[in-house]
Amino acid sequence: MPPIDERLQRDLDRAARPSAPDSGARFEDVERRRARRTLTRKVQTAALVTVVLVGTAAGFLALLRNFSGAETPATRATTSPPTATATRSPVVLQEIVLPDDPTKVISVDGLGSPVCRGSEIQGNFFGGGTTYAYVFTEASGAGCPPAGGGLQVLVVVVPDATGHSSSLVVTGPLDCHTADGVCYVWADPDIDGDGKNEIAVVTTQGASTMFFQLYEVVTTPNGWAVSPIVAPDGAPVSVAEGGSVTHQDGVNCSGPSNSFIEWSASLNADQTKYLIHSQPYRLDGDYESGPGVFTTSRVLQPLTPSDSTVDLNTDRPMPADDITSCGGSIPNPPSP
Amino acid sequence: MGPFVRREVVERTLMSRDVAPSIDETTIRAFLSGPFPGIVAAVTLVEGSRAAAEDSVAEALARAWERAEHGEQIESLPAWVTRVALNLSKSRLRRMRAEAKARDRAGATTYPAPPPEDRLDVERALATLPRRQRQATVLRYYLGFDIAEIAVALGVFEGTIKTTLHRARHAMAAALGEEE
Known part of the structure; x- marks a missing residue:
């Protein structure tokens, strides 16, 4: 066996510290976790079944209402003259005007409580034209809570059921760990190239690195909804961006279509090159995975990763760190 | 316990699974007293946090147990648990690191943390590898997985694992001053 193989086996064996088997307490812990997951799955299934049933019933009623009077009576002597086809003008969605003072509390029609500390971006989030997305902090009777206090939610303006007016869809609470504890809408990429922008929300921001989550507006049997894009483990994806001299993270859409690349670069020990790990992800599939079958969220699927190096003594560039290569723009860059 | 002894533990668990294909209480207890401590140690070597590793492997x-109850077939419980635990641990540590960074907003960048002095050379060298190389190295040299098993556990092609291990081995040899 080559010396390095022998050394790795021996030293890793010394370095590892296996825990003592403790089947009793550990088994109870695993059993409790399994029971909790089983319960969660049942609740999710029940909720999904309810959504599908209610949606089916609502759709049936809507069709019944629309078509119940369409049948021409047989005794009718004359037919109506043809009418000109009505042209439906694109719906103009109502923008929520944010006050200059972020701590000023405002009331928004369609939200259950007053809000403050809003951030806003525009984008084609529902596929039918420009609309608006916001992160708000819920206010109370005592006014706007201190930064980082109070629940924070993502709100998107969408067409209402008639298609002629505005309505709101909301998701949250957001788990915010930014410098001031306030999440904000950051960018509007279109990773899967379907013409609809996703909403990138910055949820964590440290000294040099930030993490954003991706949300999208989707159709459900009950109308529009805003839903997180999740990792294969079911948790909302959290993508790193930024960094320092010793470690950098970035994203770009220079890979295959429907995908984006998250890369991570670490400076080696002698500070001569960056070791770069690139992890591409694919975002495809549909929120409606089959007729009448709706998933709760679309999953970002990891593709085969790759590793490379960038020598600091050469001109070879680092991978691009540019979310706008996925489409959209960055209306709200992070504060320095 | 060397890698090949651990490998026997894994194989015994696989054999017992062949007798009783579904995952039940007996399988879970056997797993806890068999491969569990080794997989916790392996995830700790990759991610550096013992607490996160124990939590991830238990989760x-x-x-696995919950999915098996719903009829999902899990071919190799140790490989499946290792794969999911590594992913969970990565997400958890990322959140923890982000939270720590958010708290440390006075300006000083603390990432990556310098290796503690009491770490062994191999731990320090391992910490400089990219994540995928760390994972492959630990699965190969600590858990004794072969190429095919590592590919299944990490969800990538065998060719990718060969390349990854080659680079990891080269980097570790250089860092430890060993011949390849």
Whole structure:
């Protein structure tokens, strides 16, 4: 066996510290976790079944209402003259005007409580034209809570059921760990190239690195909804961006279509090159995975990763760190 | 316990699974007293946090049990648990790191943390590898997985694992001053 193989086996064996088997307490812990997951799955299934049933019933009623009077009576002597086809003008969605003072509390029609500390971006989030997305902090009777206090939610303006007016869809609470504890809408990429922008929300921001989550507006049997894009483990994806001299993270859409690349670069020990790990992800599939079958969220699927190096003594560039290569723009860059 | 002894533990668990294909209480207890400590140690070597590793492996095992109850076939419980635990641990540590960074907003960048002095050379060298190389190295040299098993556990092609291990081995040899 080559010396390095022998050394790795021996030293890793010394370095590892296996825990003592403790089947009793550990088994109870695993059993409790399994029971909790089983319960969660049942609740999710029940909720999904309810959504599908209610949606089916609502759709049936809507069709019944629309078509119940369409049948021409047989005794009718004359037919109506043809009418000109009505042209439906694109719906103009109502923008929520944010006050200059972020701590000023405002009331928004369609939200259950007053809000403050809003951030806003525009984008084609529902596929039918420009609309608006916001992160708000819920206010109370005592006014706007201190930064980082109070629940924070993502709100998107969408067409209402008639298609002629505005309505709101909301998701949250957001788990915010930014410098001031306030999440904000950051960018509007279109990773899967379907013409609809996703909403990138910055949820964590440290000294040099930030993490954003991706949300999208989707159709459900009950109308529009805003839903997180999740990792294969079911948790909302959290993508790193930024960094320092010793470690950098970035994203770009220079890979295959429907995908984006998250890369991570670490400076080696002698500070001569960056070791770069690139992890591409694919975002495809549909929120409606089959007729009448709706998933709760679309999953970002990891593709085969790759590793490379960038020598600091050469001109070879680092991978691009540019979310706008996925489409959209960055209306709200992070504060320095 | 060397890698090949651990490998026997894994194989015994696989054999017992062949006798009773579904995952039940007996399988879980056997897993806890068999491969569990080794997989916790392996995830700790990759991610550096013992607490996160224990939590991730327990959570992964609970998920396997719950999924098996719903009829999902899990071919190799140790490989499945290892894979899910590594993913869970990565997400958890990322959140923890982000939270720590958010708290440390006075300006000083603390990432990556310098290796503690009491770490062994191999731990320090391992910490400089990219994540995928760390994972492959630990699965190969600590858990004794072969190429095919590592590919299944990490969800990538065998060719990718060969390349990854080659680079990891080269980097570790250089860092430890060993011949390849």
